[in-house]
Amino acid sequence: MKFGYTIIYVTSVPDTLAFYDKAFGFKTRFLHESNMYGELDTGETALAFASLEMGDMNLGDQFLPVQASGKPFGIELAFVAEDVDAAFKQAVDAGATAIKPPTAKPWGQTVAYVRSLEGSLIELCSPIGG
Numbered sequence: 001m002k003f004g005y006t007i008i009y010v011t012s013v014p015d016t017l018a019f020y021d022k023a024f025g026f027k028t029r030f031l032h033e034s035n036m037y038g039e040l041d042t043g044e045t046a047l048a049f050a051s052l053e054m055g056d057m058n059l060g061d062q063f064l065p066v067q068a069s070g071k072p073f074g075i076e077l078a079f080v081a082e083d084v085d086a087a088f089k090q091a092v093d094a095g096a097t098a099i100k101p102p103t104a105k106p107w108g109q110t111v112a113y114v115r116s117l118e119g120s121l122i123e124l125c126s127p128i129g130g
Contacts, residue, residue: 007048009055010118019117023094072121084110
């Protein structure tokens, strides 16, 4: 078995894909013609988004949609960047909400947190050991 996808159910798949391109530089790898499902080009493991309608179709009322208001879920997406300060600024300039500015950790990593347009918690971090 291998980890294949993370799928986040969102209000608008095209808008979310456009935000992740502008905020983090991830290009759209795939967008279904229905606009109900799309994937970002993030490497071997896909970060994907599906519409709330698809969530209802797949799961009924057995999920809580991510929301931009209130506290984020206790799950984060971690994006590794060589320049965390620049990545943080780019994300915030694109509309992400700043949670914690870049901070040097005792183990040598720089870490920052933002909240994406749809409400996901995003960690921006330098490579471990870098």
